[in-house]
Structures are given as C-alpha cells and as structure tokens.
Amino acid sequence: MNFTDKIALITGSGSGIGRATAIMFAEKGAHIMVSDINEKGGLETVKMVEAIGQKAAFCKTDVSNLAQVKNLVQQTVATFGRVDIAVNNAGIGGDFKITHEYPVENWDKVIAINQTGVFYCMQAELAQMTKQGGGAIVNISSIAGLKAQPYTAAYTAAKHAVVGLTKTAAHEYARYNIRVNAVCPVFTMTPMVKDMLTIDPSFEKKLLRNIPLRRYGQPKDIANAIVWLCAEETGFITGHSMPVDGGMTA
Numbered sequence: 001m002n003f004t005d006k007i008a009l010i011t012g013s014g015s016g017i018g019r020a021t022a023i024m025f026a027e028k029g030a031h032i033m034v035s036d037i038n039e040k041g042g043l044e045t046v047k048m049v050e051a052i053g054q055k056a057a058f059c060k061t062d063v064s065n066l067a068q069v070k071n072l073v074q075q076t077v078a079t080f081g082r083v084d085i086a087v088n089n090a091g092i093g094g095d096f097k098i099t100h101e102y103p104v105e106n107w108d109k110v111i112a113i114n115q116t117g118v119f120y121c122m123q124a125e126l127a128q129m130t131k132q133g134g135g136a137i138v139n140i141s142s143i144a145g146l147k148a149q150p151y152t153a154a155y156t157a158a159k160h161a162v163v164g165l166t167k168t169a170a171h172e173y174a175r176y177n178i179r180v181n182a183v184c185p186v187f188t189m190t191p192m193v194k195d196m197l198t199i200d201p202s203f204e205k206k207l208l209r210n211i212p213l214r215r216y217g218q219p220k221d222i223a224n225a226i227v228w229l230c231a232e233e234t235g236f237i238t239g240h241s242m243p244v245d246g247g248m249t250a
C-alpha cells in the first residue's frame with residue numbers, strides 16, 4: 001500500500017486510534033492534517049509525523065461545532081491543496097447507566113460529538129472531494145454500532161447511526177469516485193478504554209471472555225484496517241462496516 005503525497009485529514013488524532021492512524025499513513029508516504037479538540041495531544045502527533053519525515057499541520061476543532069468543522073476542511077485545502085483521505089474518528093465514551101436512568105445531558109453530548117460530528121465532517125469532506133473528483137472516507141463506529149452494548153444507550157445509538165450514514169453516503173457518492181466505509185473496533189487499549197476500566201477493574205477479565213482471540217485491540221490493529229480501507233488495492237470496497245474485534249461479533 002502506497003500513499004505517497006496523499007493528504008489525510010484525521011479527527012481526534014491527538015490520542016489513541018487517531019494518532020496511530022496518523023503515524024501509519026505518514027509511514028506510508030501521506031501528509032497529515034491533525035485535528036483534535038485537545039491542542040496538546042494534537043501538537044504531539046504533529047511532531048511524531050514530522051519525525052517520520054512527512055508534513056503535518058494541526059487545526060484545533062470541536063467536531064460538534066459546524067463552523068469549526070467547515071474551517072478544518074478549508075484549512076486542510078489551504079495548507080495541502082486537497083483532501084484525499086478523511087478519517088472521522090473523534091469520539092467520547094459517555095456515561096454508563098441503564099437506559100431509563102441515562103442522563104439526558106450526556107445523551108445530548110454523546111450524540112452531538114459521535115453522531116452529528118461525523119455528519120458535519122462528512123458534509124464538509126464530501127463537498128471538497130466531489131469538487132476534486134474523488135476520495136476515501138473511513139468513519140469510526142464500534143462493535144456497539146453492530147450489536148447491543150448494555151448501559152451505553154447514547155454511544156450505541158450514535159455508533160449505529162454512523163453505520164447508517166456510511167451506507168447512505170457510499171451509495172450517494174459512488175458516482176463521484178468517493179468511497180465511504182466504517183471500522184467497528186472492539187475494546188482497544190487507548191485512554192478511552194483505560195478510563196472505563198477504572199470504573200470497575202473486574203471489567204478487564206469479564207470483557208476479555210467475549211473476545212475469541214483473548215486480547216484487547218491495540219491502536220495499531222485498528223489503524224491497519226483504516227489504512228487498508230483507504231488503499232487503491234481495496235478500491236472496490238464501499239459501504240462496508242468492518243468489525244475489527246478479535247472475532248467477538250462472530
């Protein structure tokens with residue numbers, strides 16, 4: 001897989017899966033627009049990409065803010081000239097409560113970031129890619145986008161919505177030479193999951209029982225799938241939501 005001089009925009013790339021994806025694209029020749037609400041993490045990722053020898057820029061963006069998302073795509077085009085690849089990865093975990101007690105304020109926040117944020121990003125990216133004549137988008141859903149994940153009503157609803165948005169856009173934009181896929185990770189060792197495990201350390205063993213390969217994902221496992229779905233070699237795949245889950249959904 002070769003991404004020489006391709007331009008990849010990655011939201012939430014100041015940490016975890018987004019950062020691992022930025023590094024992997026850069027190792028394969030791409031230049032990276034790093035974006036995150038967290039400036040410190042984003043600037044660290046920029047340094048990591050530059051250390052590989054590729055160009056990187058940072059644009060602080062809250063994906064739940066439409067004006068900031070439009071600005072992110074404008075800044076990417078102003079800096080690098082185009083957007084070949086977009087990875088809509090920024091997200092939060094949300095509260096852990098049974099549905100009838102799920103706090104409405106947290107529902108609104110999780111939907112705004114994990115669902116509406118992906119929609120805003122896709123709108124701005126698709127407008128640009130349509131003008132350019134093509135591109136590849138990967139949205140980050142979750143196994144919670146494919147099956148029940150108890151006590152996470154907002155997260156599960158938003159991640160199912162990401163799968164639906166992915167399928168719809170794949171159909172609509174195939175004629176514009178734009179592919180849209182999703183990746184659905186199982187529990188992956190990033191700050192998001194480490195925080196969840198602090199709620200109840202016994203989760204760590206309990207959750208592992210459901211993963212046939214008997215290990216958690218690492219950020220690189222997920223980045224491998226994201227990068228693969230953007231490659232020329234997978235140019236006939238669109239509208240797919242790919243579990244990367246050690247066999248859990250099987």
Ligand SMILES: NC(=O)c1ccc[n+]([C@@H]2O[C@H](COP(=O)([O-])OP(=O)(O)OC[C@H]3O[C@@H](n4cnc5c(N)ncnc54)[C@H](O)[C@@H]3O)[C@@H](O)[C@H]2O)c1
Nearest residue numbers: 012015016017037038062063089090091142187188190192
């Ligand atoms: N880690 C897992 O087990 C797992 C499993 C399935 C899906 N996912 C999904 O993968 C994606 C990345 O998560 P991660 O595990 O790397 O977590 P992470 O917390 O390490 O990274 C998420 C990044 O998103 C950023 N972010 C949060 N809110 C934002 C906002 N409003 N605007 C812009 N950036 C924002 C954070 O600052 C952080 O840098 C998320 O969409 C998450 O739902 C993670």
